[in-house]
Amino acid sequence: MQQRADVSEFNDPFEDTNRGIFAFNQAVDRNVLVPVAEAYRTVVPPPARESMKNFLQNLNNPLIFANDVLQGEPKLATDTLSRFVINTTVGIGGMFDVAKLVGIPYHTNDLGITLARWGFPEGVYIIIPVLGPSNPRDAIAQAAEGFADPGNIVAGQHNVFVATIARAAAQGVDVRSRNIETLADIEKTSLDFYATIRSLYRQRRAAQIRHEQENLPNPNPFGGSDSDTSMSYTFDQRPGAAPPAPPPPASLVPPR
């Protein structure tokens, strides 16, 4: 009885297997990913890393746009489309985030979020080798997006699959290089790192599905006021679309 309650509490019936894969992933992380990410930080100066991040984010825009549309979020879709056009042209192939400077903030979106919003259940918690925490809904969505990505399709047509792999690897190194200290601090101070990551992943994903907070866009440096675009889309949810708790952040400043 106790056991059953705990399984549903964490949604993790394959915990033993998951912990095994988690340990394997940690070994890969320690021995491959972190050293590479540290070398990347040592060798490549900050402005170049910023450009790399911008470039990789820009490549994701077609899929982000598709998901904004699939979720019926015209404001987000317009933002994504504008960002892609501006950054690809004025931002020289996406290397400079000009769109952010003119007040069009970055947000992420993916098919896992779309499926969640369409009412697909998440399934159980799983750890995927190398890729990390997931669930069947997110895993299927991630695989589908791999095939649907325009960049990957173009690479496939020209038989340069190595480009697809290089992009995925670059993305991994870019993200990891930006959270080396954060994750190390959490691991060091956790009683049970596996359980902490499981909780963080599931809460974070839930917040993203609510379109709340995650990647709350950077404030517009030219606007800079409390009522800038950064807070507005948290109000844009359809009534009843979000679960009741916890409530989205809100500004007392009335929307324009």
Add this chain to the structure above:
Amino acid sequence: MMRYLSRGWFSACLLLVAVSSVPRDAAAQDPRAFINQLGAQAIQVLGPSVPAAQRVARFRQLFQDDFDLVGISQFVLGRYWRSTTPEQQQEFLRLFHEYIVQAYSARLGEYGGEPFRVIGSRAAGDETIVNSEILRSNGGRIVVDWYVNNRSGHWKITDVYVGGVSMKVTQRDEFAAVIQQSGGQIEGLLARLRQKVSAAR
């Protein structure tokens, strides 16, 4: 269309809440001012120029003064709280307090010295959620939501959401996993906490 309607409604409700809660709030300090002050203080405490020992000491003081320690402790033990003896509860309170101070002065250390500001607030039941943001030196932005209440006559923080993730829930999930691995016994968690707290000293 619906969304604009709902936005209008939302601000109307907010206005109502703001107006109706003025007399009560006027008696005590405004929760936004409370968090503003606390945030400025915390950022200062966590600043890179502060030596580690001093940082932990000042963070401990802050946590003691401004957090609803008993409420948070009960929440993170969840259903196990009731099955513990008063002695175990006392020891848990002490260890948890110490653990939180150590863990979060480390985890939040990287935000030290970065600009912090309150960007909004709203009422939620008898609590107030104060939204704030930290502007990272790398151009990023982290939204931190503070859940505060005034039940004791002072503003106390009951939970902190960082980027949509509740620190209280994260802690409860971790502790529940540790207790579960110890066969449902809280003693297993206490042992791990003792170990962790003394190792960091």
